Amino acid sequence: MSDHHRNDGYHYGTNSFYHDYMGTGGSTSTFPFFGGGNSLMYNQPSTSQNLAGSSSAYDPTSYMSFTDCLQGTAADYNNLSGAFDMSCNSLPDQSVCPVDNSSADKNTTSLGEAAAGAATTSAENPRTPVSSLSCSSNETGVEEESSKSNTTDLQTKGSEDRDDKSKKLNKPKKKGEKKPREPRFAFLTKSDIDHLEDGYRWRKYGQKAVKNSPFPRSYYRCTSQKCIVKKRVERSFQDPSIVITTYEGQHNHHCPATLRGNAAAMLSPSFLSSNSASLPTFPPEFITHMLPSTSRNYQNPPYYQNFNPQDQQFQLPHDYTNFFQDMNPSFMHKPEP
């Protein structure tokens, strides 16, 4: 998987990017990108509904309308859809996803937060970013740390025949309470490197086989104390060259990585001082496109068969549009490689 410029249906080097800002009247803007990578960003809107604990349990009824930024054909979506489905599930047949208007504001914040965590990947893994796509979820975020503490504190009623380890895993919550989730963003990145450098330090805490996929999913947690951000990394089973990275939560600290004056530095929380507290962690690669997500049709590909990229147009919120334009206007017109 070293050939990142193969003719595989993806459109590398295209940087136009539009985001329909969930009916809030945001303007249509071009989204510039960083460092030569061509990314597909999938912003999954928030939902107040419970999404269960499953990583794939995004609520299809709450997705915002499409960002049409792909400059390819529907076939391109088909190519990507499987990968996307790994983390955010499949796309709906219609090209406009149901919108949870109540979450519009949350999405603005989340999108910005993503930018805040942007990374050093381009500098450190020059081969890596080629195409990525992301989605996000904005479930009502509740301090996960507290629930974790509860888990530990309340894990005392294990059965007698269980060991200490088992006892620590007992009921953390009251009956009927559902565990809230932090906002999530999934990024599809064309890379032969599984764990992409994003400027933060992560500790792997688990790995699971994924149903219908030969590739396992890895679970990482930010190593910074009191930081509850997690991410999952897996490969698309349809296109193994695509790495799906799903971020959950918001960093409460500055990026610890050596920033080297690159995009990561510019996108670090410190750089985004005015919004750093509420900005989501961006993945290392940058974005040319946004796509919708849904959790339906998970097992019935092709997911994009009825999707016409030309039908939709997303708009990026003013704040982020201006932000990225200020960051590196040259990406606005980056030529094809």
Add this chain to the structure above:
DNA sequence: CGTCTTTGACCTGCGC
């Protein structure tokens, strides 16, 4: 020795 990964067991939520 500290940090990180691996890995099997366990927990939780959901669908049937």
Add this chain to the structure above:
DNA sequence: GCGCAGGTCAAAGACG
């Protein structure tokens, strides 16, 4: 209620 799949824990091992 049961089974499945996703998510998490934590001991053990690897590594620098």
